Amino acid sequence: MSDRPVSASNAESLFQLYRDKSPEKPGIESKRKTVDLNGRDRYGFKISASFVDQEKYNTWWDQYSRYLIRRKLKWVKLMNKNGFEADEDSMPTKFPTRSEELKRYVRKGIPAEWRGNAWFYFCKGPERLSKNKGLYDNLCAKMDTLDEVNLEAIEKDLHRTFPDNIHFNDYSGEESLMIGSLRRVLRCYALYNPEIGYCQSLNFIAGQLLIFMDEEKTFWMLVIIHEKLLVDVHTMNLEGVSVHQGVLLLCFRQYLPLTWSVMREHDTINDDFLVNIPSLGICTTSWFMSLFIGILPVETVLRIWDCLFYEDSKSIFRISLGIFKLMEPQFVKTPEDELYHLIQSFPRTILNPNDLLDVCYRKLNSISHLKQQEIQLCKQYVINYRAKYKNLKHEDNNLLSNQERLKLLQEGIQEFGKPRVLKGLRWNSRLNKQIRKLRVESEHDI
Amino acid sequence: MSSKKKTILKVIILGDSGVGKTSLMQQFVNRKFSQQYKATIGADFLTKELVIDNKNVTIQLWDTAGQERFQSLGVAFYRGADCCVLVYDVTNNKSYDNVVSWKDEFLVQANIKNPETFPFILIGNKIDVEENKRQINNKKAQQLCAQLGNIPYFETSAKEAVNIDQAFDVVARNALQQEESLDFGDDYTDAINIHLDGESSTCGC
Numbered sequence: 128m129s130d131r132p133v134s135a136s137n138a139e140s141l142f143q144l145y146r147d148k149s150p151e152k153p154g155i156e157s158k159r160k161t162v163d164l165n166g167r168d169r170y171g172f173k174i175s176a177s178f179v180d181q182e183k184y185n186t187w188w189d190q191y192s193r194y195l196i197r198r199k200l201k202w203v204k205l206m207n208k209n210g211f212e213a214d215e216d217s218m219p220t221k222f223p224t225r226s227e228e229l230k231r232y233v234r235k236g237i238p239a240e241w242r243g244n245a246w247f248y249f250c251k252g253p254e255r256l257s258k259n260k261g262l263y264d265n266l267c268a269k270m271d272t273l274d275e276v277n278l279e280a281i282e283k284d285l286h287r288t289f290p291d292n293i294h295f296n297d298y299s300g301e302e303s304l305m306i307g308s309l310r311r312v313l314r315c316y317a318l319y320n321p322e323i324g325y326c327q328s329l330n331f332i333a334g335q336l337l338i339f340m341d342e343e344k345t346f347w348m349l350v351i352i353h354e355k356l357l358v359d360v361h362t363m364n365l366e367g368v369s370v371h372q373g374v375l376l377l378c379f380r381q382y383l384p385l386t387w388s389v390m391r392e393h394d395t396i397n398d399d400f401l402v403n404i405p406s407l408g409i410c411t412t413s414w415f416m417s418l419f420i421g422i423l424p425v426e427t428v429l430r431i432w433d434c435l436f437y438e439d440s441k442s443i444f445r446i447s448l449g450i451f452k453l454m455e456p457q458f459v460k461t462p463e464d465e466l467y468h469l470i471q472s473f474p475r476t477i478l479n480p481n482d483l484l485d486v487c488y489r490k491l492n493s494i495s496h497l498k499q500q501e502i503q504l505c506k507q508y509v510i511n512y513r514a515k516y517k518n519l520k521h522e523d524n525n526l527l528s529n530q531e532r533l534k535l536l537q538e539g540i541q542e543f544g545k546p547r548v549l550k551g552l553r554w555n556s557r558l559n560k561q562i563r564k565l566r567v568e569s570e571h572d573i
Numbered sequence: 574m575s576s577k578k579k580t581i582l583k584v585i586i587l588g589d590s591g592v593g594k595t596s597l598m599q600q601f602v603n604r605k606f607s608q609q610y611k612a613t614i615g616a617d618f619l620t621k622e623l624v625i626d627n628k629n630v631t632i633q634l635w636d637t638a639g640q641e642r643f644q645s646l647g648v649a650f651y652r653g654a655d656c657c658v659l660v661y662d663v664t665n666n667k668s669y670d671n672v673v674s675w676k677d678e679f680l681v682q683a684n685i686k687n688p689e690t691f692p693f694i695l696i697g698n699k700i701d702v703e704e705n706k707r708q709i710n711n712k713k714a715q716q717l718c719a720q721l722g723n724i725p726y727f728e729t730s731a732k733e734a735v736n737i738d739q740a741f742d743v744v745a746r747n748a749l750q751q752e753e754s755l756d757f758g759d760d761y762t763d764a765i766n767i768h769l770d771g772e773s774s775t776c777g778c
Contacts, residue, residue, distance in 0.1 A: 280590065280640060283590055283591045283612075284590075284612045287591075287610065287611050287612040288611065288612070289611070290607075290608070290609030290610070290611065291609060326640065326642060327590070327612050327614055327638055327639075327640045327643070328612075328614045330612065331611075331612075331614075363642050364642065364645045365642055365643065365645045365646060366645075368646060369645075369646070403648060403649070404646075404648075404649050405649065406649050406650065406652055406653075408649070409615065409616070409646060409649035409650065410615075410616070410618075412614065412615030412616070412646060413614035413615040416614050416615065417614050421611060421614075464579075464581045464620075464631065464633065465620075467618045467633070468618055468620060471617065471618055
């Protein structure tokens with residue numbers, strides 16, 4: 128029936144070693160000790176390959192694992208309260224209907240061994256799967272027909288995905304099951320969505336999903352992620368990447384004025400920052416493309432994914448703003464040439480997920496006011512603006528008369544100047560001056 | 574303005590996916606090699622302090638993603654570059670064939686003012702492999718360098734740390750020369766010509 132080998136549900140087998148569970152006997156913390164599997168975390172990642180030293184990691188983990196056990200017990204209670212049978216050892220496949228309470232629980236972290244099922248459930252994966260029975264198997268059957276360029280690109284990245292994870296390491300000359308699954312998922316997705324094909328960074332997303340769910344579900348998650356969270360981000364021209372960076376820059380201006388003013392001060396941001404994304408703005412490319420994998424420590428990424436899959440695309444921006452918010456005290460006093468390094472290295476130090484999630488979701492914090500509607504309006508604006516400018520530029524930017532340029536500017540302001548859209552956010556202050564100047568010039572033209 | 578500032582040399586490393594850009598950079602900056610580098614997404618940065626002719630400089634290396642589609646983000650990455658390192662894998666014909674298009678793409682995207690004088694370096698990496706796996710010989714590579722305007726050529730092994738310092742010494746020197754020539758010419762060469770910037774408009778009379 129299917130070409131793919133049957134493998135045990137990944138989550139089941141991987142988490143046999145460790146669960147967020149109270150110690151069997153009070154006082155003996157046997158469970159917690161099992162986390163150190165020859166210097167690896169519970170997902171099989173080498174701790175030494177992470178961004179902090181082992182000692183710091185252990186100190187943090189000792190605290191955090193207690194938190195996880197508490198949260199797990201609360202989840203069990205929540206499930207029972209909602210009429211679901213669950214205990215510490217069960218692997219539920221269904222979860223309570225969406226509610227403020229459930230959202231709070233998700234933001235505080237889904238139990239690790241439930242994650243695969245919960246992500247899939249919250250993303251409405253089961254519906255997609257049942258409507259498309261056999262689709263993945265059919266793709267698997269013809270996956271070798273994928274074009275040479277994509278096949279080669281996928282092959283190159285298979286072993287460059289999680290070389291520091293034991294499940295992605297080949298042993299005694301035999302290819303690991305995970306590598307095989309990753310290859311099939313990426314090939315099938317490339318066949319399924321030729322607009323994207325294979326794009327580097329999909330390997331990371333698929334790879335991390337595979338740690339928590341089987342490959343068919345991973346495939347559907349990729350489909351859903353591109354509809355829900357990362358629209359156009361991995362397409363051939365990566366236009367979605369630039370759009371996301373543009374939206375993020377606008378968010379900086381609105382929600383992190385201090386960071387924004389430092390960026391401006393360093394003159395890395397020009398007036399046309401939405402069209403020509405500045406270098407500083409592009410440093411966050413991989414945050415979006417790989418959904419924070421490799422940017423932040425593993426447990427922090429997983430907590431973010433809990434929120435991303437339960438909520439909507441605003442979460443990506445809230446989290447990005449949150450990282451910058453935590454970084455701001457350092458950001459404002461770092462010399463320009465070291466800012467790139469800071470943006471790259473700082474996120475790796477956010478070992479405790481709660482530090483970041485508090486900034487993103489605590490009511491008192493302005494970032495928590497960022498709403499989905501704002502993001503959508505903002506995104507639409509950036510898309511339109513870029514499309515318009517790029518078209519004109521394509522014909523020949525130098526032939527653009529002052530009148531045309533003036534029109535472009537004014538339309539930009541009109542579209543964007545609506546009072547309820549990102550309140551307080553206006554086109555930059557130098558713009559009025561420029562419009563006046565252009566107006567005078569265009570009158571001369573006539 | 575820049576005499577007060579410390580000298581920062583921005584160097585872009587380009588080439589096909591998997592030719593060893595990350596490895597070269599890691600070997601040069603951190604003196605280490607691993608078989609286990611992850612694929613680079615977007616760009617990674619590393620810096621290293623160097624002394625060139627008694628002058629302290631900071632070399633800022635930009636390691637980029639090798640997949641072709643990432644070139645559409647090139648403008649943002651290449652802006653203000655002082656030198657461009659083109660890398661291919663001596664065991665991979667295709668990566669060699671693509672060197673020319675990487676160079677052209679860079680020149681277009683970075684909006685380089687004087688393409689003839691802009692410093693490029695060619696690196697053929699992975700010379701540690703057995704001779705029979707090698708697809709591009711030294712002579713062929715030298716011919717390409719001549720064709721590209723006599724750019725310097727180095728054959729390296731990031732794995733065994735062969736020729737790395739020599740290559741990057743030339744990179745740094747040429748980048749410094751480029752940086753100084755720009756200062757001297759008092760040109761503010763921001764790559765982008767801004768449609769919103771009133772000053773740059775040549776009033777179409």
